[in-house]
Amino acid sequence: MAKLDQKILVVGAGPVGLTAAIELARRGFKPRIIDKGDGPVIESRALGVNSRTLEILEPCGATKAMLSRGLKMQRLNFWDWPNLIFSIPIRELKHRFNFILALPQDETERVLIDALKQLGVTVGWKRELTKLEQAAAGARATIKRGLKTEIFNADIVIGADGAHSTVRHALGIGFRGAAYEQDFGLLDAVVTGPVSENEANVFRVDTGIFGMFPAGHGRFRMVADQPDVQAAMPDRYAIKKIVWQSRFRISHRQVETYQKGDVFLAGDAAHIHSPVGGRGMNLGIEDAATLAWLIAEGRSSEYTERRLPVGAHVLRQTNAQTKLITSHNPLAKLMRRQVMPRLLKLDFVRSRLLPEMAGLAAPPPEWL
Numbered sequence: 001m002a003k004l005d006q007k008i009l010v011v012g013a014g015p016v017g018l019t020a021a022i023e024l025a026r027r028g029f030k031p032r033i034i035d036k037g038d039g040p041v042i043e044s045r046a047l048g049v050n051s052r053t054l055e056i057l058e059p060c061g062a063t064k065a066m067l068s069r070g071l072k073m074q075r076l077n078f079w080d081w082p083n084l085i086f087s088i089p090i091r092e093l094k095h096r097f098n099f100i101l102a103l104p105q106d107e108t109e110r111v112l113i114d115a116l117k118q119l120g121v122t123v124g125w126k127r128e129l130t131k132l133e134q135a136a137a138g139a140r141a142t143i144k145r146g147l148k149t150e151i152f153n154a155d156i157v158i159g160a161d162g163a164h165s166t167v168r169h170a171l172g173i174g175f176r177g178a179a180y181e182q183d184f185g186l187l188d189a190v191v192t193g194p195v196s197e198n199e200a201n202v203f204r205v206d207t208g209i210f211g212m213f214p215a216g217h218g219r220f221r222m223v224a225d226q227p228d229v230q231a232a233m234p235d236r237y238a239i240k241k242i243v244w245q246s247r248f249r250i251s252h253r254q255v256e257t258y259q260k261g262d263v264f265l266a267g268d269a270a271h272i273h274s275p276v277g278g279r280g281m282n283l284g285i286e287d288a289a290t291l292a293w294l295i296a297e298g299r300s301s302e303y304t305e306r307r308l309p310v311g312a313h314v315l316r317q318t319n320a321q322t323k324l325i326t327s328h329n330p331l332a333k334l335m336r337r338q339v340m341p342r343l344l345k346l347d348f349v350r351s352r353l354l355p356e357m358a359g360l361a362a363p364p365p366e367w368l
């Protein structure tokens with residue numbers, strides 16, 4: 001068992017760093033958590049919270065708060081516009097959380113910040129890790145706050161500082177992978193048309209792919225594999241009011257190790273991939289909760305061997321799914337139009353696919 005008075009520094013107060021701090025505080029540690037920003041993100045970013053994440057965040061009370069704010073997505077429809085080609089009934093999942101919870105990331109982060117506060121830990125905003133040097137035991141962190149600089153000697157450092165992780169760079173750990181060719185567009189808007197707040201819809205349209213997901217407060221998240229999302233939108237919908245829009249290039253990358261000495265990486269700092277399947281934030285939350293448990297058990301040396309294969313599996317899957325739905329290749333077209341609808345009629349296929357979507361494919365970890 002680890003000593004509870006260890007000085008643990010969590011760098012980054014996104015969903016992953018917040019989960020790490022919560023799960024450590026719940027076990028009696030007093031982690032310090034810092035973030036260079038001045039508060040939680042203001043954009044919706046990750047939208048889908050899966051069943052495993054809801055299980056993980058239940059003991060700290062966050063799940064209850066999230067369920068009261070989010071929408072339950074119970075069906076995922078695939079269209080070769082204007083034809084519905086197949087539908088995945090998420091509610092058939094044999095689990096108490098038989099849905100994907102649609103909750104914008106800014107709201108998830110606010111819930112986690114509240115849960116952390118209840119445990120007596122507050123985030124140190126506007127504090128940036130600028131340098132990290134490993135010592136024989138622990139690491140020496142240089143933290144900048146405005147014009148002031150502070151040195152913090154930590155026994156353990158958790159780098160949950162996102163895709164451009166300073167911690168990862170300081171450790172000299174590579175981030176192997178590649179970028180997809182196309183730019184994606186993202187649009188959160190109030191929409192008119194035949195919309196449902198309990199269903200997600202993905203359309204194959206002339207220009208490529210268009211996805212539409214409920215985001216709460218009458219808004220919908222729309223994504224397309226081109227920057228101009230509205231150009232890809234089927235004409236049965238119309239935009240009433242744009243709330244947020246963005247464009248992004250997707251990469252799939254993963255580190256070769258999640259730890260060096262007493263410094264660990266979790267979430268986007270360790271892996272990034274396509275948003276297809278909505279696994280990004282959920283995978284990071286699982287990393288953080290696993291790491292907190294291992295630290296408490298004095299078994300942090302097992303972290304990479306437990307989490308690297310899980311991350312690699314998700315990267316492989318999301319890469320294959322992204323190629324399948326965005327490809328213009330005739331074979332991919334045949335898979336989408338002919339093979340997938342038939343396969344999804346089989347109970348056996350659905351019973352494998354649904355747990356995968358919900359993050360439940362692996363048995364629950366022993367700490368849950």
Ligand SMILES: Cc1cc2nc3c(=O)[nH]c(=O)nc-3n(C[C@H](O)[C@H](O)[C@H](O)COP(=O)(O)OP(=O)(O)OC[C@H]3O[C@@H](n4cnc5c(N)ncnc54)[C@H](O)[C@@H]3O)c2cc1C
Pocket residue numbers: 011012013014015016017034035036037045046047048105127128129130160161162163165166186246248266267268269275278279280281282284
């Ligand atoms: C436009 C967009 C849309 C997305 N859509 C989806 C989606 O639909 N589904 C999905 O699953 N995922 C989506 N993602 C990805 C998802 O947002 C991430 O997987 C998730 O935020 C990862 O959480 P994290 O805590 O690891 O990193 P982040 O959320 O990036 O948090 C890292 C934190 O570290 C802080 N930080 C960074 N460097 C330092 C430093 N040196 N010192 C102190 N603090 C530091 C940052 O300020 C930040 O708050 C999207 C991302 C973007 C940008």
